[in-house]
Amino acid sequence: MKATSIILTLLIAMLIGCTTLSGTGNAPLSATQSRLAALAKVKNDVSLIMEVPSANNAISNQIMVTSIKAGADATAVVNLVAILKGPNTKPIAVIGDNDAVTAATIEAALKRLQGFKPSAKLYFVGETSYVHALKVQADAEG
Secondary structure, three states, rough: OOOOEEEOOOOOOOHHHHOOOOOOOOOOHHHHHHHHHHHHHHHOOEEEEEEOOOOOOHHHHHHHHHHHHOOOOOOHHHHHHHHHOOOOOOOOOEEEHHHHHHHHHHHHHHHHHHOOOOOOOEEEOOOHHHHHHHHHHHHHHO
């Protein structure tokens, strides 16, 4: 499997936005809920969705990104590596409320694969501005 096929981008930015549950009077959906709703509207072959947790503030999220990129043993990174190294061959969508934390998690997981080529496709569901760095990392890891 080519490294570039490991990460495919779902171009759903137009669907994400500030979605609300129509007619229910509920509060706006979180970013993760909006992305899940958008993912459900797009024809895809995803069979597993992994949510990457994040904090409720920008400073904590930046600390998380820095820690993950520095090699911290974040649970989400460890779990994603285990999923990618496991027998799963079905596509996986990685999603979270904070795209920087989600992208850093995917990058760190790809680095930890150390040449292992997963048989499952990996979808990043988020802002397209993170896609280039993820593709570069996927290509670098083979």
